[in-house]
Amino acid sequence: MKKLLTGNEAIARGAYEAGCLVATAYPGTPSTEILENISSYEEIYSEWSTNEKVALEVGAGASIAGARSLVAMKHVGLNVAADPLFTIAYEGVNGGLIVITADEPGMHSSQNEQDNRLFAPHAKVAMVEPSDSQECKDFVKHAFEISETYDTPVLFKVTTRVCHSKGVVELGERIDVGIKEYVKDTKKYIMVPANSKAKHIEIETDRLPRLREYSNNSPLNRIEWNDKKIGIITSGASYLHAKEVFGDTVSYLKVGFSYPLPDKLFKEFSNEVDKLYVIEENEPYMEQFIKAMGIECIGKEIFSVCGEINPQIIREAMLGEKVEDTHKLDLEVSSRPPALCAGCPHRGIFYALSKHKNKVVVTSDIGCYTLGAMPPLGMGDTVICMGAGITAGIGFDKVNQMADREKKVFGFVGDSTFFHSGMTGLVNAVYNKSNMVVVILDNRITAMTGHQQNPGTGKNISGIEAPMIDIEGLVKAIGVKEENIRVIDPYKMDENINAVKDALQATDPFVIITKQPCALIKDVQKARRGLHCQVNQDKCRKCKTCLRIGCPAISMKDNVVSMDTSLCNGCTVCLQVCPFNAIESFGKEVE
Ligand code: SF4
Numbered sequence: 001m002k003k004l005l006t007g008n009e010a011i012a013r014g015a016y017e018a019g020c021l022v023a024t025a026y027p028g029t030p031s032t033e034i035l036e037n038i039s040s041y042e043e044i045y046s047e048w049s050t051n052e053k054v055a056l057e058v059g060a061g062a063s064i065a066g067a068r069s070l071v072a073m074k075h076v077g078l079n080v081a082a083d084p085l086f087t088i089a090y091e092g093v094n095g096g097l098i099v100i101t102a103d104e105p106g107m108h109s110s111q112n113e114q115d116n117r118l119f120a121p122h123a124k125v126a127m128v129e130p131s132d133s134q135e136c137k138d139f140v141k142h143a144f145e146i147s148e149t150y151d152t153p154v155l156f157k158v159t160t161r162v163c164h165s166k167g168v169v170e171l172g173e174r175i176d177v178g179i180k181e182y183v184k185d186t187k188k189y190i191m192v193p194a195n196s197k198a199k200h201i202e203i204e205t206d207r208l209p210r211l212r213e214y215s216n217n218s219p220l221n222r223i224e225w226n227d228k229k230i231g232i233i234t235s236g237a238s239y240l241h242a243k244e245v246f247g248d249t250v251s252y253l254k255v256g257f258s259y260p261l262p263d264k265l266f267k268e269f270s271n272e273v274d275k276l277y278v279i280e281e282n283e284p285y286m287e288q289f290i291k292a293m294g295i296e297c298i299g300k301e302i303f304s305v306c307g308e309i310n311p312q313i314i315r316e317a318m319l320g321e322k323v324e325d326t327h328k329l330d331l332e333v334s335s336r337p338p339a340l341c342a343g344c345p346h347r348g349i350f351y352a353l354s355k356h357k358n359k360v361v362v363t364s365d366i367g368c369y370t371l372g373a374m375p376p377l378g379m380g381d382t383v384i385c386m387g388a389g390i391t392a393g394i395g396f397d398k399v400n401q402m403a404d405r406e407k408k409v410f411g412f413v414g415d416s417t418f419f420h421s422g423m424t425g426l427v428n429a430v431y432n433k434s435n436m437v438v439v440i441l442d443n444r445i446t447a448m449t450g451h452q453q454n455p456g457t458g459k460n461i462s463g464i465e466a467p468m469i470d471i472e473g474l475v476k477a478i479g480v481k482e483e484n485i486r487v488i489d490p491y492k493m494d495e496n497i498n499a500v501k502d503a504l505q506a507t508d509p510f511v512i513i514t515k516q517p518c519a520l521i522k523d524v525q526k527a528r529r530g531l532h533c534q535v536n537q538d539k540c541r542k543c544k545t546c547l548r549i550g551c552p553a554i555s556m557k558d559n560v561v562s563m564d565t566s567l568c569n570g571c572t573v574c575l576q577v578c579p580f581n582a583i584e585s586f587g588k589e590v591e
Pocket residue numbers: 342343344532533549551552553554563567568569570571572573574575
């Protein structure tokens with residue numbers, strides 16, 4: 001049977017067909033839908049783990065216990081999981097272990113553009129790179145076999161285009177590989193220095209040479225001979241883009257097994273073609289290897305290391321053809337600057353804090369609250385990575401104290417981020433006597449990646465009831481003094497204002513927990529459907545105070561301030577900031 005699947009759906013199907021039994025992940029674009037789809041196969045135990053390191057460690061434990069296991073994350077997630085990856089690489093596997101890294105050339109929703117292919121040689125693990133949905137499914141099966149045959153985790157590298165593009169996929173049956181026997185083997189699974197040293201030598205002298213041999217003979221690496229004037233070595237989505245431009249007029253070496261790289265195949269291919277190009281996104285990973293072999297080729301001289309590659313870029317770089325945009329629209333799409341949604345529960349605390357702009361520094365984190373940095377709220381000084389909203393704040397606070405700066409540091413994290421890596425930051429803040437304020441924006445969901453459950457929501461990946469971890473209890477247990485904790489309703493401006501006031505005066509770690517669910521959660525939308533606010537034009541003095549909260553539902557046109565009631569959810573933050581009582585609320589929350 002054939003089915004139209006995205007790359008992520010196809011990876012999930014591949015895991016099912018390959019007899020995978022355990023799948024873990026932390027959500028992150030463009031990888032999120034892999035686990036969402038796997039969770040619909042009841043044969044596979046799947047979980048949202050608290051972060052990528054945890055996800056990999058759970059997957060590794062399951063693999064050692066004998067089950068085929070798959071772990072998925074976005075590219076920056078692999079940085080978090082790098083610690084276990086490098087040691088699991090030494091230990092090897094029992095049941096096959098696949099680690100999916102979903103990279104984001106072009107950074108559509110990421111904080112950097114790292115090329116995670118470089119992790120494979122660094123960690124010394126095998127790597128595969130599918131180009132389309134069919135390969136996504138098929139390569140999962142290959143990857144499990146490679147993993148078990150060569151006793152290595154397999155890095156499974158995809159990119160946004162591969163994850164989200166749809167293609168026709170031939171479906172197969174699930175194979176039942178069962179659970180392999182677990183035999184205690186301390187030399188293999190306990191990485192104390194004596195064992196690690198032996199393992200490192202074994203990897204260099206045995207595993208990697210065998211894998212290189214496999215790479216040169218792997219069905220995943222194939223040559224397509226056509227005209228030999230031009231030869232292209234390529235992988236991933238770049239292969240499809242190159243095919244779109246050149247069709248069958250040039251020869252290709254398509255690399256699907258990309259660590260170790262197929263040296264003999266590169267030689268064979270380059271010997272036959274007149275001019276050799278390497279087309280790959282981001283870093284010159286293959287190009288440098290080929291050039292180091294003494295083979296002449298053209299790559300990053302004409303292709304940028306920044307951003308995605310597409311057929312137009314290839315056409316322009318290799319053929320010098322400028323391509324006119326044939327899909328021009330008559331209409332101008334109006335620009336929509338990023339902003340917190342109408343009725344977002346985070347608006348109130350940012351607005352309250354913005355009243356003290358000159359007295360505070362805001363270290364923000366990855367998630368919706370990053371949007372608090374956008375005008376008109378403008379509350380954000382730094383964004384680094386998951387958890388750094390707290391930890392960068394600790395460093396900032398220490399230097400502020402050294403430099404006698406009066407500025408108070410407010411570090412923002414979301415609920416999911418708090419569980420991901422915020423908790424350790426808070427432990428550090430308490431232990432090292434930071435004077436910062438941690439604001440935990442508890443919107444009862446992992447919002448920015450598309451509403452995944454987390455340990456605070458009371459549900460698991462399948463929407464089934466699960467223990468709900470209490471954030472306030474955790475904060476207390478970590479050692480924040482009870483008098484320094486405020487749990488507030490961020491829709492109530494007086495609670496926001498008072499919490500910020502108290503926080504500004506604190507001389508110990510201070511925590512504000514805001515509790516209101518994300519306005520886009522379906523049940524919330526349903527319940528608040530009947531609510532909205534409106535401006536009483538007779539009372540409005542055009543002071544524009546309500547515009548300063550940055551709600552997309554409020555606008556001023558022809559000197560009239562009004563609310564778009566189709567967007568407004570009646571949160572009443574605007575009503576509470578209007579100095580002239582010109583805003584009125586309507587409707588009741590539906591039970
Ligand atoms: S009540 Fe005001 S602040 Fe809240 S969503 Fe409506 S317009 Fe925006």
